[in-house]
Amino acid sequence: MSLLSVDPLSVVFPLRTGEFTAVDQVRFSLEAGETLGIVGESGSGKSVCVSCLMGLVPSPPARISGKAMFKGVSMLDAPAETLRKIRGKEISMIFQDPMTSLNPYHRIVDQIAEPLRIHEGLSRKQARIRAVDAMEAVGIPEAEKRSRAWPHEFSGGMRQRVMIAMAMITRPALLIADEPTTALDVTVQRQILDLIKTLQREHGTAVLFISHDLAVVADVCEHLAVMRRGVMVEQGRTADILRTPSHPYTRGLLNCHPALHQAGDPLRVMPELLESDSPGAP
Amino acid sequence: MKGRGAAAYSLRRDAWARLIRNRMAVAGLLLLCLTAGACVVGPWISPFTYYEQDLFNTNAPPDGTHWLGTDELGRDLLTRILVGGRISFAVALAATLVSLVIGVTYGGISGYMGGKTDAVMMRIVDVLYALPFTLFVILLITLFERNILLLFVAIGAVEWLTMARIVRGQVMGLRQQEFIEACQVLGYSQARTLFKHVLPNVLGTILIYVTLTIPGVMLLEAFLSFLGLGVQPPMASWGSLIKEGVAQMEDAPGQMLAPSIALSLTLFALNFLGDGLRDALDPRRTEGRR
Amino acid sequence: MIRFLFHRLFFQALPTLFVLAALSFLLVRLAPGSPFASERELPPQTLEALNRAYGLDQPVPVQFFRYLSGVVRGDFGPSLRMPGRTVAELILAKLPVSLELGFWSLLYAVFVGLTLGVLAAVKPNGAGDHVAMTLALLGICIPAMVMGPVLALIFGLRLEWLPVMGWHTPADRILPVITLGSTYASYIARLARGGMLEELTRDYIRTARSKGLSEAGILVKHALRGGVQPVVSFLGPAAAGLLTGAFVVEQIFFIPGLGETIVNAALNRDQFVILGCVLLFGSFMVFFNTLVDVALAALNPRIRMTGGKGRHEG
Numbered sequence A: 001m002s003l004l005s006v007d008p009l010s011v012v013f014p015l016r017t018g019e020f021t022a023v024d025q026v027r028f029s030l031e032a033g034e035t036l037g038i039v040g041e042s043g044s045g046k047s048v049c050v051s052c053l054m055g056l057v058p059s060p061p062a063r064i065s066g067k068a069m070f071k072g073v074s075m076l077d078a079p080a081e082t083l084r085k086i087r088g089k090e091i092s093m094i095f096q097d098p099m100t101s102l103n104p105y106h107r108i109v110d111q112i113a114e115p116l117r118i119h120e121g122l123s124r125k126q127a128r129i130r131a132v133d134a135m136e137a138v139g140i141p142e143a144e145k146r147s148r149a150w151p152h153e154f155s156g157g158m159r160q161r162v163m164i165a166m167a168m169i170t171r172p173a174l175l176i177a178d179e180p181t182t183a184l185d186v187t188v189q190r191q192i193l194d195l196i197k198t199l200q201r202e203h204g205t206a207v208l209f210i211s212h213d214l215a216v217v218a219d220v221c222e223h224l225a226v227m228r229r230g231v232m233v234e235q236g237r238t239a240d241i242l243r244t245p246s247h248p249y250t251r252g253l254l255n256c257h258p259a260l261h262q263a264g265d266p267l268r269v270m271p272e273l274l275e276s277d278s279p280g281a282p
Numbered sequence B: 001m002k003g004r005g006a007a008a009y010s011l012r013r014d015a016w017a018r019l020i021r022n023r024m025a026v027a028g029l030l031l032l033c034l035t036a037g038a039c040v041v042g043p044w045i046s047p048f049t050y051y052e053q054d055l056f057n058t059n060a061p062p063d064g065t066h067w068l069g070t071d072e073l074g075r076d077l078l079t080r081i082l083v084g085g086r087i088s089f090a091v092a093l094a095a096t097l098v099s100l101v102i103g104v105t106y107g108g109i110s111g112y113m114g115g116k117t118d119a120v121m122m123r124i125v126d127v128l129y130a131l132p133f134t135l136f137v138i139l140l141i142t143l144f145e146r147n148i149l150l151l152f153v154a155i156g157a158v159e160w161l162t163m164a165r166i167v168r169g170q171v172m173g174l175r176q177q178e179f180i181e182a183c184q185v186l187g188y189s190q191a192r193t194l195f196k197h198v199l200p201n202v203l204g205t206i207l208i209y210v211t212l213t214i215p216g217v218m219l220l221e222a223f224l225s226f227l228g229l230g231v232q233p234p235m236a237s238w239g240s241l242i243k244e245g246v247a248q249m250e251d252a253p254g255q256m257l258a259p260s261i262a263l264s265l266t267l268f269a270l271n272f273l274g275d276g277l278r279d280a281l282d283p284r285r286t287e288g289r290r
Numbered sequence C: 001m002i003r004f005l006f007h008r009l010f011f012q013a014l015p016t017l018f019v020l021a022a023l024s025f026l027l028v029r030l031a032p033g034s035p036f037a038s039e040r041e042l043p044p045q046t047l048e049a050l051n052r053a054y055g056l057d058q059p060v061p062v063q064f065f066r067y068l069s070g071v072v073r074g075d076f077g078p079s080l081r082m083p084g085r086t087v088a089e090l091i092l093a094k095l096p097v098s099l100e101l102g103f104w105s106l107l108y109a110v111f112v113g114l115t116l117g118v119l120a121a122v123k124p125n126g127a128g129d130h131v132a133m134t135l136a137l138l139g140i141c142i143p144a145m146v147m148g149p150v151l152a153l154i155f156g157l158r159l160e161w162l163p164v165m166g167w168h169t170p171a172d173r174i175l176p177v178i179t180l181g182s183t184y185a186s187y188i189a190r191l192a193r194g195g196m197l198e199e200l201t202r203d204y205i206r207t208a209r210s211k212g213l214s215e216a217g218i219l220v221k222h223a224l225r226g227g228v229q230p231v232v233s234f235l236g237p238a239a240a241g242l243l244t245g246a247f248v249v250e251q252i253f254f255i256p257g258l259g260e261t262i263v264n265a266a267l268n269r270d271q272f273v274i275l276g277c278v279l280l281f282g283s284f285m286v287f288f289n290t291l292v293d294v295a296l297a298a299l300n301p302r303i304r305m306t307g308g309k310g311r312h313e314g
């Protein structure tokens, strides 16, 4: 049995001007320890799709339908209390913008320690000790000293490390990373990706990695899914897809990426795709 | 005012349409017009005056001649409430106008000049903000003869601070926009640019704040009159009428209730109208609200 | 924190107080007419003697600094109308009652306002929200001078549940405190609701939810801190409003507070009493605003670090 199987998932937002289907009959599955990357342009429904699995999409107004099983629990209709016990313990999530994802009013160490306090009932002191260890593990220098700092005293890259430490501290079976490197500059991006890869291997965590950057995903993930306008247009092993993309959209994505691009072919942009960006956005 | 942009004009028409669709706001507007209209017209057609005493008919309950009864000195309560309403509305309008003129000019200049001038002007506002204003008004009343005109000015003179801040913020935002630069390129004088092109675009915000100032001023006048520091007898205002009513509360609660209701209803009306205006003039806000 | 407080005190509080003192003193001294003018015309010699006795024959700046040095030592000068009484005496006799009334009212306003506002924000547009916001609207549109008599009429005179006169027993406090505090409770409820709703849209609330924190935990541990900041900012103006608003409530419920002293002084044109009150209330406001800034800094590490700056607008 898969760790996570989504079969299928749809999310519809009612708008004043009708309805908008953000996620349309998406299916995929993920084994323990596996890495799956989801790529797609901005507005293609990646965030909505994975947030749904975490129960982070308020419904109503959204209409969520389908089936998503995680370790035998139906994530779309389990009681709130059950979901709460899974969130942060079995499934953790890191977000795109590390600048706003941390609470400015809490010390770094307490934010990292919070999942332990919630799920393992540790005392503040015990949790803090483990949090400092976790900070060291994600490569924050002088962890002991910096643990008492506030988020605004950290740089973006450091904050994302904090987010990762916080997400990994309960040793979750699944880590969902929603564009964790998009808001960072290139050198820092590299470091964060390496960190995620290392931790993934060490702990055997399954990773659902979201990005609009094919190169990033190809680097981290064995498996790949391509989303467009709420529909999953292609999925399979990363290597296979890169070699023989079947959907024209994937080919387009590949073509405009110099790094993954076969030598010799001319580099192209996707005028047709650029124009049709963010369909139905209000 | 001439010289407003076409965009501002159509925005205003849209805003009006939105306001008219808001039922509570329309109710508020109607209620306000009704009350104000009654206060203006009522005393003329009333067979009684606010000062004429009838010591043989004091504290009378409502009847066909005295619709709301009479007070302690036999004066017609309804007439007194209507005359009192005149005072309340007049003070509110006049003081708001004074605060508007000072606040808009001050804030406009501060925001338009920017830089050091702005810093100094706003620092002054900051300091003034920390003064106990109600007492300051009482001090002014103590020092000068207690006349109603002074009350207008005193209240207006202390109420302009927030207006100045708001206008300044808006003007600063506008200053960077292109049509203002165009004015400078065309060689218009600064004063002309400020008063004819910048301020009209801030009108919506000013209007919203005015609907907040009016009830504030009205309450301040009522507060002073209640304490006996506002209008002088036999003249009445809602504050002084409530005060007189409280003295008779045990035997004739109506004398307290009638002016109280007049004051509260007006405040309700202003509140609904203000909320409606805010939603109408700033449609972005509406989506986030309730 | 020490630096922050120092900065706040010496660059904001003291200059503000000085400006207040100078402004009001000048107003008093430059106002037309002698402070001793009354119905009865005084002979010129008497007037001159009085002026000399009160030090009013000196140039205005000298008078001002004399007055100021007195104020610093707690001497607000003599009353011009009650021979032999000092302004400080007159004020101190009544101040405690007014302060107590203001204190309970503020406590009531904060407690009721925060409760209503937070409850409303938990489920926006829900039944609780509508009830809370309707109550807030009522509180804002029914001023103390209306609410007080109406409450007194219903609960005092008609139902005879609560006393409506005096300031002796705890029960005496109930109606005046509700009367004075309700308007501010209403504003606080609106501010708390708005602040909480805004806070609940933040990204870090989503983070907290993704950690598996319960909704109540999110509210208390993550949203409250930022959500109450508008309320805390409002406490300065609220305290000032409560102190002056107390005058009306004192009159309605026959409470022997400062209100009567001030009204009588104003009617008698006893200028130094009013001047003393202006300065006293000004000091309260400055003190309270400093307190509010300290509280905001304590709530928000970003303000604490950067020193003086960072007071919220509006």
Ligand SMILES: Nc1ncnc2c1ncn2[C@@H]1O[C@H](COP(=O)(O)OP(=O)(O)OP(=O)(O)O)[C@@H](O)[C@H]1O
Pocket: A013, A020, A022, A040, A041, A042, A043, A044, A045, A046, A047, A048, A049, A179, A212, A278, A279, A280, A281, A282
């Ligand atoms: N609460 C909502 N109500 C209405 N529409 C929404 C809501 N949340 C998301 N959408 C819409 O769903 C679509 C998909 O959004 P989503 O955030 O999943 O995109 P994404 O693929 O993550 O893009 P990005 O790369 O920019 O993060 C967008 O068009 C967005 O406008």
Ligand SMILES: [Mg+2]
Pocket: A046, A047, A048, A178, A179
């Ligand atoms: Mg996204």
